[in-house]
Structures are given as structure tokens and as C-alpha cells.
Amino acid sequence: MEPRSLNPGRESQTREPGSALLSASNLRVTYGPVVAVDDLNLEVSEGSVVGLIGPNGAGKTTAIDALTGYHPLTAGRVLFKGAEITKMRPYRRARAGLGRTFQSVELFDDLTVEENLQVAADHLGIGRALGDLFLPIRGRSREGVEWALSLCDLGDVADRMPKELSAGQRKLAGVARALAQRPRLVLLDEPAAGLDTDESVELGKRLRTMPEAGVSVLIVDHDMSLVLGICDEIHVLDFGKSIAHGTPAQIRDNDDVISAYLGGERVGHVG
Amino acid sequence: MSSYTLFLLLGLGSGAIYAVLALGLVLKYRSAGVVDFGHSATAMFIAYVYLFLRENGTVQLPWTILPHEFTLTGSEMGTAPAMILALIYAAVMGLIMYVLIYRPLRHATPLARICASVGVMLYLQAVAVLNFGSQPKSTPNILPNSPLQVAGITVPVDRLWLAGLVVVLAAALWAVYRFTRFGLATRAAAENEEGAAVIGLSADRIAAVNWVIATVIAGLAGILIAPIATIQPASYTLFIVPALAVALVARFQSFAIAAAAGLALGMLQSEVTKVVSVLSWLPQEGLPQALPFLVIVIGMTLLAKRMASRGEIVVQRNPSLGRPSRPYATTAMCFAIGTLALVATHGSLRFALISSFIWICLSLSLVVLTGYVGQVSLAQMAFAGISAFCLTHIADQLGIGFPFSMILASLAAVPLGLIVGLPALRLRGVNLAVVTIAAALVLDSLVFNWTWFTGGLGGTKVGNPNLLGWDLGVAHGSDYPRVIFGIFTLAVVCGVGLLVARLRGAPAGRMMIAVRSNERAAAAAGINVGRTKLFAFGLSSWIAGLGGVLFAYAQQTVSPPTFETFSSLTLVAIAFVAGVGRIGGAVFAGIMMASTGLFVSFLDREFSIGKYQLVVAGLLLTITAIKQPDGVAANPPPPLVAAWRWLNGKLSSGPLNSHRPVAESER
Numbered sequence: 010m011e012p013r014s015l016n017p018g019r020e021s022q023t024r025e026p027g028s029a030l031l032s033a034s035n036l037r038v039t040y041g042p043v044v045a046v047d048d049l050n051l052e053v054s055e056g057s058v059v060g061l062i063g064p065n066g067a068g069k070t071t072a073i074d075a076l077t078g079y080h081p082l083t084a085g086r087v088l089f090k091g092a093e094i095t096k097m098r099p100y101r102r103a104r105a106g107l108g109r110t111f112q113s114v115e116l117f118d119d120l121t122v123e124e125n126l127q128v129a130a131d132h133l134g135i136g137r138a139l140g141d142l143f144l145p146i147r148g149r150s151r152e153g154v155e156w157a158l159s160l161c162d163l164g165d166v167a168d169r170m171p172k173e174l175s176a177g178q179r180k181l182a183g184v185a186r187a188l189a190q191r192p193r194l195v196l197l198d199e200p201a202a203g204l205d206t207d208e209s210v211e212l213g214k215r216l217r218t219m220p221e222a223g224v225s226v227l228i229v230d231h232d233m234s235l236v237l238g239i240c241d242e243i244h245v246l247d248f249g250k251s252i253a254h255g256t257p258a259q260i261r262d263n264d265d266v267i268s269a270y271l272g273g274e275r276v277g278h279v280g
Numbered sequence: 281m282s283s284y285t286l287f288l289l290l291g292l293g294s295g296a297i298y299a300v301l302a303l304g305l306v307l308k309y310r311s312a313g314v315v316d317f318g319h320s321a322t323a324m325f326i327a328y329v330y331l332f333l334r335e336n337g338t339v340q341l342p343w344t345i346l347p348h349e350f351t352l353t354g355s356e357m358g359t360a361p362a363m364i365l366a367l368i369y370a371a372v373m374g375l376i377m378y379v380l381i382y383r384p385l386r387h388a389t390p391l392a393r394i395c396a397s398v399g400v401m402l403y404l405q406a407v408a409v410l411n412f413g414s415q416p417k418s419t420p421n422i423l424p425n426s427p428l429q430v431a432g433i434t435v436p437v438d439r440l441w442l443a444g445l446v447v448v449l450a451a452a453l454w455a456v457y458r459f460t461r462f463g464l465a466t467r468a469a470a471e472n473e474e475g476a477a478v479i480g481l482s483a484d485r486i487a488a489v490n491w492v493i494a495t496v497i498a499g500l501a502g503i504l505i506a507p508i509a510t511i512q513p514a515s516y517t518l519f520i521v522p523a524l525a526v527a528l529v530a531r532f533q534s535f536a537i538a539a540a541a542g543l544a545l546g547m548l549q550s551e552v553t554k555v556v557s558v559l560s561w562l563p564q565e566g567l568p569q570a571l572p573f574l575v576i577v578i579g580m581t582l583l584a585k586r587m588a589s590r591g592e593i594v595v596q597r598n599p600s601l602g603r604p605s606r607p608y609a610t611t612a613m614c615f616a617i618g619t620l621a622l623v624a625t626h627g628s629l630r631f632a633l634i635s636s637f638i639w640i641c642l643s644l645s646l647v648v649l650t651g652y653v654g655q656v657s658l659a660q661m662a663f664a665g666i667s668a669f670c671l672t673h674i675a676d677q678l679g680i681g682f683p684f685s686m687i688l689a690s691l692a693a694v695p696l697g698l699i700v701g702l703p704a705l706r707l708r709g710v711n712l713a714v715v716t717i718a719a720a721l722v723l724d725s726l727v728f729n730w731t732w733f734t735g736g737l738g739g740t741k742v743g744n745p746n747l748l749g750w751d752l753g754v755a756h757g758s759d760y761p762r763v764i765f766g767i768f769t770l771a772v773v774c775g776v777g778l779l780v781a782r783l784r785g786a787p788a789g790r791m792m793i794a795v796r797s798n799e800r801a802a803a804a805a806g807i808n809v810g811r812t813k814l815f816a817f818g819l820s821s822w823i824a825g826l827g828g829v830l831f832a833y834a835q836q837t838v839s840p841p842t843f844e845t846f847s848s849l850t851l852v853a854i855a856f857v858a859g860v861g862r863i864g865g866a867v868f869a870g871i872m873m874a875s876t877g878l879f880v881s882f883l884d885r886e887f888s889i890g891k892y893q894l895v896v897a898g899l900l901l902t903i904t905a906i907k908q909p910d911g912v913a914a915n916p917p918p919p920l921v922a923a924w925r926w927l928n929g930k931l932s933s934g935p936l937n938s939h940r941p942v943a944e945s946e947r
């Protein structure tokens with residue numbers, strides 16, 4: 010029932026430099042005096058699903074913001090596809106294949122679901138967009154849009170406005186928009202928040218298939234069974250610091266994690 | 281040397297006015313979150329109230345047509361009682377304006393608030409012109425002005441008094457808002473409206489009181505400047521521009537900075553006047569007016585941090601967008617209807633129709649900018665003017681033939697559009713509006729005052745558009761206005777309309793709408809937000825430039841007044857009221873609302889009420905901003921919808937709804 014079987018036993022220890030798609034070293038992010046992320050090292054290798062978990066306020070969203078260029082780093086550097094992107098602006102990172110979603114969804118309210126995906130898939134420079142106004146570009150690729158729509162099962166609501174969707178569908182539309190760009194790596198900030206259990210399981214299955222489609226995943230979520238179920242490896246943050254790192258099995262049994270994050274409770278009943 | 285000092289001191293006069301007006305603006309923003317474009321118009325009106333009380337003891341009411349004057353004493357009044365009565369009048373007027381206009385707008389978008397206050401400004405100015413005339417009026421001195429000799433120069437004592445007053449007022453305001461309970465309450469409410477409500481302070485009542493205080497201060501400014509500047513509706517109302525610039529420097533927060541910056545701006549302007557008179561190689565016209573704004577535009581753009589936002593509960597809502605469903609068929613139909621209308625009309629009405637076409641074009645430039653990408657520009661008519669004057673040079677002096685001269689001239693507006701758009705990369709909402717109006721003023725006073733470029737007051741003649749020997753001009757012998765010129769204009773406007781309609785569904789349009797909806801998410805979708813905004817500014821100024829070129833051909837002589845700053849404000853106003861998110865709105869603005877357009881000209885001819893156009897437009901603008909922020913075209917009146925559907929049925933086989941709401945109302 011769980012796609013865990015797909016886990017090829019890719020241990021974090023076996024990284025070879027070439028296979029790291031995203032690698033962040035010594036990230037430090039501050040909000041004034043508050044240190045939101047402290048000396049975080051994170052690596053996502055090609056074809057993997059990596060989890061980033063931690064209690065509320067641990068710095069997960071801040072880490073995503075830092076990786077995608079939404080918040081400046083106080084220290085540290087970020088490599089993507091082997092090139093340094095530490096100073097790159099967010100839209101350039103997106104075009105380079107680093108997609109992301111937002112915790113609060115943030116769809117474009119004045120565009121239909123399909124247009125939301127299309128605008129992400131277009132990736133036209135201003136020059137070509139201007140040219141298109143006077144001489145329409147024929148046969149633009151809709152591949153990414155169709156793929157993302159079907160992957161997130163949004164085909165039926167493609168023509169709706171975001172306002173008309175349910176909370177779960179909006180969340181999925183946010184994920185679909187990030188996928189429509191055909192990114193190499195997508196950072197998902199709580200994609201399962203607001204979904205019911207069935208929807209969440211369904212989403213997990215779909216996310217697990219993404220590496221086959223060439224998309225690696227970094228997922229932040231509070232749904233333990235989802236994260237433990239689909240990830241190859243997991244990082245645990247607390248107060249901005251990484252307190253544990255390993256396979257789901259290791260994380261589940263890690264005492265630090267249990268005390269810091271779960272307040273002593275056993276981790277979800279998975280597998 | 282001493283004359284330089286004298287000019288500095290003289291500048292304290294206008295500086296004091298900027299400062300006092302800016303203090304009121306800061307107060308209004310801090311307490312009610314409104315940047316009030318009608319602030320100086322209010323000051324102007326109170327000045328007239330004072331003037332008439334003093335001269336013949338009559339009270340002037342802020343409307344026209346209805347009785348608007350009643351006699352209080354029937355004879356001349358002393359300065360002090362007239363002033364006190366005028367200030368009481370100001371307090372009442374401030375309260376009424378707050379309750380009727382700004383209170384309902386407390387949770388509206390910044391653009392809606394700006395438009396409402398622009399409406400107030402247009403309204404008060406138009407009423408003043410109708411009731412009091414546009415001739416300047418002078419009043420006797422209020423402040424002591426006995427000549428005083430210091431170190432060989434005659435010191436203008438009244439200016440010193442004014443400056444002193446500014447300092448006292450700023451200090452008093454600072455102390456009140458720093459130390460009194462009321463001041464603390466105001467600050468609490470500004471920081472967190474909800475929080476203030478929870479601890480039992482009515483944010484509403486606090487804002488009302490502040491609004492009254494600000495209006496009284498504005499009235500005081502209006503009265504005190506009268507002896508120095510002479511009262512005149514338009515020039516008085518335009519004090520809003522420097523005042524806004526000063527308030528912007530103070531980030532709409534600091535009384536002290538507002539006071540200092542106001543005085544400094546006045547002195548700088550005055551000093552530039554002196555310098556220009558000495559250095560004859562400098563542009564003699566307009567530089568004193570333009571330079572401070574130039575400095576402000578550049579400074580604000582480079583140094584801008586965001587204006588401190590208030591902790592208010594705002595329902596962020598942009599004007600809704602239309603969705604043209606069959607752009608080509610709709611354009612063809614509009615072209616057909618337009619041609620029929622041109623043939624059916626003649627004389628002044630046909631000319632009004634052609635003017636309407638041009639106003640549609642200008643409004644379309646705002647559909648792109650404000651509708652699609654959510655940016656504000658109060659400089660659109662300046663872009664149009666640049667293109668119009670460039671046309672005269674390109675066609676007549678460079679001898680470039682017709683279609684190319686028109687294209688080049690319209691493109692001439694693009695670089696300016698991009699420059700004015702640059703601040704949009706850092707500023708938004710109100711800040712951007714202020715910077716663009718300052719930019720418009722720079723163009724207005726520097727470029728449009730440049731005799732070589734514009735041909736001075738008389739303007740410059742433009743030759744007819746002539747396509748390979750085929751005269752498309754507006755006049756030929758006694759034939760005026762010609763149908764062929766109308767069709768030419770219509771074709772250009774239809775082309776622009778088609779472009780804007782197609783933009784809605786094209787990649788470029790989607791990028792713009794994404795940027796307008798959510799800049800963060802747009803960047804995550806790989807969109808270069810800054811470049812998209814600039815693209816919209818460029819496209820929009822090009823469309824405005826086309827409008828300007830068409831104006832030039834229609835009027836045959838291009839002269840600066842057509843393109844003054846007020847026209848830009850009016851354009852934004854009517855485009856917003858009509859519905860800035862849809863092409864139908866631009867059409868409505870051009871046909872029904874433009875002062876030289878079809879509907880108003882028709883009313884003027886039949887009932888001679890054209891002169892009330894600005895009054896009505898101002899009133900409508902304010903009401904629409906409150907009641908219907910999507911504009912008239914978003915919810916068109918039922919008879920219009922019915923007529924449109926009937927036409928669709930007649931002229932095409934399929935459904936031809938150009939706008940979604942029409943489709944919705946069919947359900």
C-alpha cells in the first residue's frame with residue numbers, strides 16, 4: 010500500500026558530488042535579531058523525495074524562502090545543478106528549474122486554473138511576449154499544463170476561477186502550477202494542509218511518481234504519515250537548527266525528534 | 281549676493297503653504313489611510329468661503345445649479361470673524377466629507393480611495409470655476425507686512441510670519457500626537473485598527489476628528505496664502521502636487537520632516553527662479569516648477585523604502601477584468617457601427633464622435649496599465665502630448681511621410697513611459713501615483729513650456745495624414761469634419777482595441793494579470809515582475825501616444841493646454857468610473873463621459889449643460905469609487921445590455937459577448 014518499496018535505499022551518506030541537484034551549505038537566515046534558520050545543510054539528489062519537517066515556527070518556510078531567493082541569506086551558499094545560485098533572483102531560479110509552492114497557496118485570482126498553470130508554463134521573455142501580440146506564436150507547448158492538470162486531477166475544474174474551488178483543490182492547483190513549469194526540483198510548502206486523509210494519501214502516491222517524470226521533490230508538511238510514507242530521506246528542524254537527518258525509519262525512532270518535535274508521542278502508524 | 285537671500289526668504293511663502301498642506305495630508309493618511317488628492321481643492325474652496333464672507337458677508341455652498349449662496353450679514357466683515365467662520369465651515373465640511381466619502385472607503389483599495397479623492401478635487405474645482413469664475417482674486421494682507429531692513433535687504437516680514445506659523449503648527453501637532461490621550465489613540469488605531477477597536481477606541485471616531493482637524497488646517501493654509509498667491513481655482517488646486525511630494529518625503533508619517541521639506545521646497549523653487557534669471561542659457565520657462573519635482577522623482581525612486589503601511593484591515597481587491605470572447609468579430613462589429621455613426625452624424629456632433637474615438641484610445645492605455653497590471657499613472661496625457669508635438673517635428677521638419685511619421689511619433693512616448701514606469705519597480709499604489717503626477721508636472725512645465733518644441737501658446741500646425749496621395753485629413757476645403765478622417769481614426773482605435781482584447785488571453789496579458797494578482801507568486805512562476813511592469817508602461821504609453829497623434833490630426837493645431845496635468849487626472853477618473861478592467865469600460869468612457877465626446881457634446885447642444893461635465897464627472901467618480909469599484913461597465917445598465925444583445929443577434933450568427941458580465945447576466 011505504501012510506495013515505500015520504491016525507496017532504493019539511497020542513503021544520505023552515499024552522496025557523490027555530481028548527483029546532488031540542490032545543495033545548500035551552512036544556511037543562516039535572520040529576521041532582525043531572530044535567527045530563523047541556523048547553519049542548515051541540505052542536499053537533494055536527482056530523483057529523490059526529501060522531507061523537511063519540524064514543529065511550528067521551526068524555520069521550514071524560511072528555509073524554502075531562502076532556497077528560492079525570497080529571503081536573503083545572512084550566510085551560506087546554495088548550488089543548483091552544480092552552479093551557484095545564492096544571489097540569483099527568484100524568477101531566474103524558477104526558470105532554471107527550481108519550482109515552489111506557498112504555504113498560503115497564492116493563486117492568481119484573476120486567472121482560471123488553466124491560465125494559472127499556463128502562465129507558469131509559458132516562460133516567455135518580454136521580447137517574445139511582445140512579438141506574440143502582433144504575430145501570435147503558433148503551436149505553443151501545452152504539454153506541461155496538461156501533465157500537471159492530470160497529475161493533480163484538476164482537468165474538470167481547469168476553466169474555473171480559483172475562488173470557485175474547494176480548499177483542497179486550491180492547494181492542488183498551487184502544486185500543479187509549480188509542476189506545470191516542468192521543474193527539475195519542486196519545493197512544496199505544506200501541500201497536504203487542508204486535504205482530508207484520502208486526498209492526502211492520493212497526493213502522496215502522485216508525488217512518489219514524480220521522480221520518474223524527472224522532478225525531484227522537497228516537501229514540508231505536518232502530515233507525518235505522508236512525509237514518512239513517501240520520502241527517501243528526511244531532515245528535522247527545530248528552532249532553525251537541523252536536529253536529525255536520515256531515512257524515515259531512522260527518523261521515526263530518533264529520540265531527539267520524538268522529544269523535540271512530537272512532545273513524546275510515537276510517530277504515526279505507518280507501514 | 282543679497283538678492284539670492286531675498287529669493288530664499290520669498291520662497292518661504294509658498295514653502296509655508298506646501299508645508300501646511302503636507303501636514304494635513306500626513307494627518308489624513310495617519311488617521312484614515314487616505315491620500316487625499318482633494319486636499320488643496322478643499323483649501324481653495326475654504327479660501328473662497330473666507331473671501332466672500334469678508335467681502336460681502338455671504339456664505340458659499342459647495343454645489344452649483346441649486347441655490348449656493350446665502351446672505352449672512354449682507355455687508356463687509358472683519359478679517360478675524362470671517363476667518364473664524366470660514367474655519368468652522370471647514371470643520372463641518374471636513375466632517376461631512378469624511379462621513380459621506382472616506383468612511384465607506386475605509387476598507388477599499390488604495391486605487392479606489394485615490395479615485396474618490398480625485399473626484400472630490402475635480403468636483404470642487406469645477407464648482408469653484410462655475411460659481412466664482414476662473415479669474416484670480418486678491419485679498420488684503422492678513423499677516424503684518426511692514427517693510428523691515430536688515431543688512432541692506434528688505435525682508436518680507438509676512439513670509440517670516442508664515443514660516444514661523446508652520447514651525448509652531450508642526451510642533452503643536454507633534455506634541456499632541458506624542459503626548460495626549462487622543463494622540464496615543466490615533467497612533468494605536470493607525471498601528472492596529474482591530475486592536476484599537478478591541479480596547480474600546482472607535483477607530484472611526486478618531487479618524488473623523490483627525491479629518492476635521494486636517495481640513496481646518498487646510499482651510500487655514502488656503503486663507504493665509506490668499507494675499508500672496510491670489511485665489512484661482514486651478515492653480516490653487518494644483519498645490520496638491522508639491523504638497524504630496526513633501527508629504528512623500530515625510531513618508532506620510534513625520535510632521536517635522538513635512539514642515540522642513542515644505543519650507544525647503546518653496547525656497548529651492550524660488551532660488552531656482554533667481555538662478556534661471558541670471559543664467560540665460562538655462563530654459564527660462566518652467567524650470568523652477570520642474571526642478572524640485574525632478575529631484576523628488578529621482579530621489580524617491582532611488583531611495584524609496586516602502587511607505588509605512590498602516591495596520592488596517594484592507595480587502596485588497598483590484599477592479600474586475602473583462603474577458604473578450606471573440607475579439608475579431610467584436611472589433612469588426614464595432615468598426616461597422618462606428619462607420620454607420622460617422623455617416624449618420626455631421627458637423628460638431630461628428631467631430632464629437634471622432635473625439636470619443638480618441639478618448640477610447642486614451643482610456644485603453646489605462647486598461648492595459650491599471651486594468652491588467654494594476655499600476656497607476658497620472659501622466660497619460662503628458663505621453664499623448666509628447667507624441668503629438670513629436671508628430672509636428674517628424675512630419676514637418678524631418679519630412680517623414682504619413683504612416684511612418686505617425687508610428688514614430690507614437691513610439692516617442694515609449695521612452696518617457698518607461699522612465700515614468702521606473703519608479704513602479706520600487707513603489708506602488710499611492711507612492712507611485714504621486715511620483716507619476718510629479719513626472720507629469722515636470723513634462724508639463726519643462727517640455728510643454730519649451731517654445732521651440734511646442735510653438736508656444738499658439739501651438740504648432742500639423743499637416744493632414746496623406747497616404748500615397750490619398751488625403752485622410754480632417755478638413756478639405758469646406759468639408760469638415762470628413763468621414764474619411766473619422767474612419768481612419770476608428771480604424772486605428774479598433775486596431776488598438778483588438779490588441780488590448782487579444783492581450784487579455786495572450787502570454788503577455790497572462791503575465792501582467794499574474795503580476796497584478798500576486799507579485800511573489802508571479803516570480804515563482806518564472807515571471808520577471810519588474811520587466812513585466814515596464815512592458816505594460818511602455819505599451820500603455822505607446823497607446824496613449826497614438827491617442828495624442830490622433831488628437832493632433834483632429835485639431836490640426838497642437839497646443840499645450842490639451843495635455844495639461846489636469847487632463848491626465850480627468851482621464852484616469854473617467855476610465856476608472858467607466859471600468860478600467862475591460863474594453864467596454866474604455867468605450868463607455870470615450871462615448872459617454874469624455875467632456876469633448878459624443879454624449880456630453882450632445883447634451884451640451886440640446887440642453888447646454890456641457891459646462892457641468894466636470895462637476896458631474898467628479899461626483900460620479902467619487903460615488904462609483906464608493907459604490908462600484910469595478911466601474912460602470914462591470915455591471916452595465918440593463919437597457920445597454922439589452923441593446924448589445926440585440927445588436928449581437930442582428931449582426932452575427934453566434935453569441936458575441938465581448939464581456940463576461942454580460943454573459944453572466946444572461947444566466
Ligand SMILES: Nc1ncnc2c1ncn2[C@@H]1O[C@H](COP(=O)(O)OP(=O)(O)OP(=O)(O)O)[C@@H](O)[C@H]1O
Nearest residue numbers: 040043045063064065066067068069070071072112
Ligand atoms: N516576516 C517575519 N518577520 C519576523 N520573524 C519571522 C517572519 N517570518 C517568520 N518569522 C519567524 O521565523 C521563525 C520561523 O518561521 P517559519 O515561518 O519559517 O516557520 P515554519 O517552520 O514554516 O512554521 P509553520 O509550520 O508554522 O509554517 C519563527 O520563529 C517565526 O516567528
Ligand SMILES: [Mg+2]
Nearest residue numbers: 069070071112
Ligand atoms: Mg511554514
